[in-house]
């Protein structure tokens with residue numbers, strides 16, 4: 768699994784803290800990444816002890832982890848309500864997030880937005896006063912060149928994400944490509960989010976504007992919960 772940012776202990780503290788908030792009968796969105804993985808494993812241990820919960824995975828990775836942890840699964844089609852989603856982030860500033868380091872942001876955004884509450888799990892390295900992390904944009908393969916040109920016209924620098932253990936590009940769970948788009952500092956995330964959402968052929972971008980209800984920040988000294 769790809770790991771970024773802080774220590775495993777910090778990530779585990781954050782993931783376990785969020786997993787503690789899950790209650791009997793809940794349907795829970797299961798995020799992607801190394802921090803969300805700690806939450807999934809912790810929920811699995813609680814299922815082992817009798818917690819009645821159903822999970823909705825946001826990626827191939829989180830589905831496999833949930834299966835290993837014996838968390839019963841459901842889908843957005845079947846569930847009447849998603850009570851909670853627990854997900855990681857590449858960067859957060861207040862309730863605004865940059866996601867997609869694992870190229871899963873399209874499904875993550877669908878599930879996270881459907882949830883009554885989104886709990887973000889992060890280590891302290893993910894905090895920024897102002898977002899400035901490159902924004903992943905999932906694009907239809909045919910639109911790679913045109914979306915890249917559109918991103919340049921918006922003042923960004925797009926880079927096609929390449930795979931580490933395969934020649935060529937990263938292909939998402941949806942069969943698409945990812946452009947990591949560097950805009951430098953992002954003083955108005957909502958404006959940029961709207962501009963990116965309008966690009967033909969851009970399936971989804973990794974700006975999650977105002978979406979976090981809580982961020983659980985794990986550290987060696989414990990967990991700080993920021994509420995918005």
Ligand SMILES: O=C(CO)[C@H](O)[C@H](O)COP(=O)(O)O
Pocket residue numbers: 769770771772798799800801802803854855856857865866867868869870871872875
């Ligand atoms: O958005 C994501 C995947 O698309 C992840 O949640 C994000 O990359 C954070 O991952 P990690 O907890 O491993 O740092």
